[in-house]
Each structure stands twice: as structure tokens, then as C-alpha cells.
Amino acid sequence: MATTDNRDPRVIRTHNDVPAVALRLLLDEGWEAVTPARVATEAGYSRATVYTHWPERVDLLRDAFAQFGEMPHHEANGDAETDLRGELASFCRAMVEHRLDRALATLAERAQTNPEIAPIRDAFVADGERPMRQILPALAEGPAAEAALQMLCGMVTHSVLMHGNPPSDEVLDAAVDIVMRGLAQRD
Amino acid sequence: MATTDNRDPRVIRTHNDVPAVALRLLLDEGWEAVTPARVATEAGYSRATVYTHWPERVDLLRDAFAQFGEMPHHEANGDAETDLRGELASFCRAMVEHRLDRALATLAERAQTNPEIAPIRDAFVADGERPMRQILPALAEGPAAEAALQMLCGMVTHSVLMHGNPPSDEVLDAAVDIVMRGLAQRD
Numbered sequence: 001m002a003t004t005d006n007r008d009p010r011v012i013r014t015h016n017d018v019p020a021v022a023l024r025l026l027l028d029e030g031w032e033a034v035t036p037a038r039v040a041t042e043a044g045y046s047r048a049t050v051y052t053h054w055p056e057r058v059d060l061l062r063d064a065f066a067q068f069g070e071m072p073h074h075e076a077n078g079d080a081e082t083d084l085r086g087e088l089a090s091f092c093r094a095m096v097e098h099r100l101d102r103a104l105a106t107l108a109e110r111a112q113t114n115p116e117i118a119p120i121r122d123a124f125v126a127d128g129e130r131p132m133r134q135i136l137p138a139l140a141e142g143p144a145a146e147a148a149l150q151m152l153c154g155m156v157t158h159s160v161l162m163h164g165n166p167p168s169d170e171v172l173d174a175a176v177d178i179v180m181r182g183l184a185q186r187d
Numbered sequence: 188m189a190t191t192d193n194r195d196p197r198v199i200r201t202h203n204d205v206p207a208v209a210l211r212l213l214l215d216e217g218w219e220a221v222t223p224a225r226v227a228t229e230a231g232y233s234r235a236t237v238y239t240h241w242p243e244r245v246d247l248l249r250d251a252f253a254q255f256g257e258m259p260h261h262e263a264n265g266d267a268e269t270d271l272r273g274e275l276a277s278f279c280r281a282m283v284e285h286r287l288d289r290a291l292a293t294l295a296e297r298a299q300t301n302p303e304i305a306p307i308r309d310a311f312v313a314d315g316e317r318p319m320r321q322i323l324p325a326l327a328e329g330p331a332a333e334a335a336l337q338m339l340c341g342m343v344t345h346s347v348l349m350h351g352n353p354p355s356d357e358v359l360d361a362a363v364d365i366v367m368r369g370l371a372q373r374d
Contacts, residue, residue, distance in 0.1 A: 030300035032219075102299045108348035109296035112289045113217035118351055125349045143355070147342065147362035150354055154341025155334065157349060161295035162312045164305055167337055168330070175334035182369030 018043045018050060019063035026064060027099045031106050034060065058116045065124055068103060073131045080138040084152065085176050087132050091156050092166040100128075101160045108161070129153060140183045148179050205230045205237060206250035213251060214286045218293050221247065245303045252311055255290060260318045267325040271339065272363050274319050278343050279353040287315075288347045295348070316340060327370045335366050 007015075021043040025033045039060065040047040054060040072094060074086030094100040107121035132153065136145045155175055159167045167175070194202075208230040212220045226247065227234040241247040259281060261273030281287040294308035319340065323332045342362055346354045354362070 105296040105299045109292040112292045143357040143361040147358045150342040150346050151338035154345030155337040158341030158344045159337050170330040171334045174330040178369030182365030
């Protein structure tokens, strides 16, 4: 990708460093740690620099989530059942290993009281769901496909955010079995 | 229920008023509004009173969630499929009408960084899931029952917390169809 970026290299560096620090603070300590003063100190910039580039906290959050980067996903092999199982396992791993649990919990909570956060959450969730949305058309369409997606992703988010742990392998397997059989048996 | 409460009636009143105000602030404005100073002002008590009864913020949160009271649930009629549909519809309504979305988002987010919140979340979630856990044994057991529960509840929490809306009636219906057929077709 040879896009030309004509900005001052120092500006580019600031634009990468500061959100990376904001994301680390968010995942390590939670949203309340992500203040311009704290981020400036940790990133080694002045508070004025942080305020100039990110006048609103929501701007900093948006750029911090962009730093989350590409989540590891299962590499699709074309068999829908295998791909569903692989993608769900990747989702569970990202919850633990990439602290996606904290990222999603923060976005869910912040979006409740700050309407500006909802589009950041929506974009982040859409990115995460994309691979599963590519697998499902081989199995179902319309409300059945949407139900399967919401149930399978939802099992993982509910288990992690409401129970504190991803579902066990046995429960994941049973869920895919139920969905595969339930979809195959439709009228 | 004729339990005898020998505490000073003023103490009992404080113990009900203050958590009710804390819960209202939490649902209206989010966790950051629930400071002892703000709660004291809104409830018409001194800050000292609030600090005396709830030395830690987590104590106040625990009592606030106890004020959430009994969520409206579907009245079971004994047909598992009808009961599942009814219970899911009640869950969706509570998300919107009782602002269960905000309650769950706050608990999920706070539990990430404060281990003392996890037991409050767990008790609240267990209460909410109880009716569905009573319906499922008629349909499945073991990992299949747990998978069905996590998928059906998860569809609602994922949809509300990650997409900002409960699932549509069409998607809810499709989900119950998939689960009923998937469970019926098990080996």
C-alpha cells in the first residue's frame, strides 16, 4: 500500500504513539485511567500536544480502538461447519489473549451514556463479526442466518461478559451441533 | 413474609432510600455519577451518613442492584417452547423498559477492573437466568442445555450491548426454531 503521507513525521509518530498508550491504559486499568494528562505522561508528550490532536476524549478512544488492529481469525477452509467452529475458537482466544473482553465491555458500557461512542462500538463489532457473516450464507439466509450469528457470537460475549469466562470446548461444540442441526432441519 | 426487623426505622429508611437513589443515578447517568457526595445530595442525607453506612463504593453498588428487584418474567405454562419464547420476550422488554441494558453493561465493565464487582454481577445474572434454567431440562441436559441457554440469553445481551438494540421478533422466532429443532435432532 503506497499511500503517500505528507504529514510531518513527528505528527505521524504522535498520532500512533498516543493512541497506542491510550489503548494500553484502557486495557490495563479501565476507561477512567484514559485521561489526557495520564496519556500525555505515559506517552512522553505534553498535555497540550494531546489536547491539540484529540480535543475530545472520544477522539482519542476512536483512535485507540483503531490501534487494536486486526483480530486473529480462523483461516476459512470452505467447510461451513469447520469454519464456524474455528471462528468461534478464535473469538474465545481473542477475548482472553487480546483482552477483547475489556475492549467490548468498555464499548458496551460507554455507548450506554455517550451516543458518540455507539458508532465506534458498531464499527468495531462489525469488523469482528465479518468472518462469521461470510460463513453463514452457505447455511442459511434472512432471519435464520441472523439468529445463528447472534446466538453463536452472543454465547461467547454473554459467557465472557456476564459469567467471567469463555464457554468450555464442550459447550462450544454442543452449540455448533445445535445450530447445524437446527438449520438443516428447517422447512 | 413476617420477618422482624429490629433496626431503628430511620436506619431502615436510609438503607432503602440511598441505594434506590444510587441505582437511579447509575441508570440515568452511568457509574461515574454514583459518588457518595452526589448520592447524599440527591437522597437528602449528609455525606457522613452515606460514608458510615457504605464505607466502600462497592457496598453501595451491591445494595443498589438489590433494589433492582424482581425482573418481570414470563409466567411458565409448562410447554417448553412457549415458555422459552415468552421468557426471551420478557428479557428483551426488561432490557428496554427496566434499563437492564445499562445495569448489565455497568456490571460487565466494572467487573473487568474490580474483582469485588464480579460476585455482584454473578448473583444478578444468576437471578436473571433462573427461569430459563428451569425450562431447559425438559429439552436437554449437560453441555447441550448450557449451550442452548448461553446462545438464547447471549443473543439478547449481544444484540443489545454490541448492536444497541434487542433482536427483532423475526430473529427471536428463528432462534427458538433453530434451538428446538437442533435439540430434537440430537443423537
